[in-house]
Amino acid sequence: MPVIEYRMFFNNNPATREQLDRVEEITVEQEVDMAWEARVEIPVCVDDRGRWTGEDEDFMRSFSRVRVEIKIGEGSFAPLIDGPIVGYDSRMSSEPGQSSITLTVRDDSVYLNREENVSRFENLLDHEIAAQIFGEFEQIASTDIEDTPASGSSLPPVVVQRGTSMQILRSLARRQGMHAYVLPGESPGESVGCFKTFPAQTDGLAPLILLGENRNIETLNSRNNAQSPSTVRASTLSVTDKTVTVRTSSFRDLELMGEEAAFESETETATRILPPHLGESVDLDQAVSAEAADASYAFEATGTVRGHCYQGVLQPYRVVRVLGINSRLSGDYLITQVTHTLDRSNYGQSFTVRRNARSAGSRGGLEDLAGSIF
Structure with missing residues (x-):
């Protein structure tokens, strides 16, 4: 059974033994397209004179920084x-x-979501706007930004947005089929600003296994929404030459997480028409492909990791392989939500994963499981 360790930082400094001893429980909620949030429970008591003690320490004050790291077995924190x-x-x-006080901690996207403004960006692509916005905040030490295509319009791009910096980033990301978020960096106080599409390939996470000698999850509950996969159409009118451009998404353009699409036949898929709010601000091929990709995640599953048996740390925006369900559903899944629960003796992970494909074959799950592991 692997040893589980955790460590904390307060205001970017390692927590003292006294501070660690005061923490009773930590719960961290992580979800795509949402600010990540932690709840840190700290017991308080009264002294011999009937006064509350331990409720107003410097490290517990508003906007003091908190960082939580976990290590399982021989892995890194x-x-x-x-x-x-x-x-x-x-x-x-x-x-x-x-008696206790529960501190609420959120990731550094908080700082990007405090000031509302009307912002104007000229002659910049969406990924260049994202880089400019992230660069305005000292809490964002580095960025991970994917390029976005030009709209194809003959007019110079002008973006006028009202809202907070985070709202603007998410609006730009959504129309490109991307996601804007902030991740904790390798060192305390050095967060990473991200503007990216969802991944479709695993990156080293240990597989989640439901059945067999190496099983490491307690439960896995899956559901299928057959109405979700869709063909997407859109059209736009050019304000310069009055021509109409029409685009339709193709399932052949989707990056699947398995050998087969999530539907039996394209004739069973729905058809959607994008609303005309994008105009010429986004490449139309990109717009329909992004909407079709988002709708393609027909499978969703929730589960719970089995005690100390899983030697990985699950996090959203990553892909994990799930084995031991059945041959069609076993395969790669996108992690969209994780709840980490940590107390003095236990560490648990519950998760939600999504998939836009099925695996080939019809054999039993245990046969596939053995083949996948060995």
Whole structure:
């Protein structure tokens, strides 16, 4: 059974033994397209004179920084969250041992979501705007940004947006079929600004296994939404030469996470028409492909890791292989949500994963499991 270790940083400094001893439980909620949030429970008590103690320490104050890292077995420490304290909940009781303060910590996207402005960007592609916005915040030490195509319009691109920096980033990402988010960096206080599409390939995470000698998850509950996969059409009118451009998505352009699409036949798929809000601001091929890719995730599953048996740290925006279900559903899945729960003796992970494909074959899950592992 692997040894599980964790460590914390307060205001970018390693937590002292006294500070660590005060932490009762940590819960970290991670989800795509949402700010990640941690809840840190710290017990409080009264002294001999009836005064509350331990509720107003410097490291517990608003916008003090908290970072939590976890290590399983021989792996390296993986950061779960790194950001400011944005609030707290207090629970006071006259009974001994029943009082506590729960700190709420969010990732550094908080700083990008505090000031509303009307922003104007001229002659910049969407990924260049993203780089400019991320560069305005000292909490973002580096970026991971994918290029976006030009719109194809003969007019120079002009983007005028009202909202916070994070709202603008997510609006730009959404129309490109991308996602804007902030991840904890390798060092405390050095977060990474991301503007990317979802991955479709695994990157080294250990597989999740439901059945067999090496099983490491307790449950896996899956569902299929057969109405989701869709062909997407869109059209736009050029304001310069009055021509109409029409584009239709193709399932052949999708990057599948398995050998076969999530539907039996293209005749069973729905048809959607994009609303005309994009105009000439986005390449139309990119727009229909992005919408079709988002709708292609017909399979979703939720599960719970089995105690100390899993030697990986799950995180959204990564791909993990799931084995031991059946031959059609076993395969690669995109992680979209993870809840990490850590107390003095246990560490648990519950997760939600999505998939836009099926694996080939019809054999039993255990046969596929053996072949996949060995």
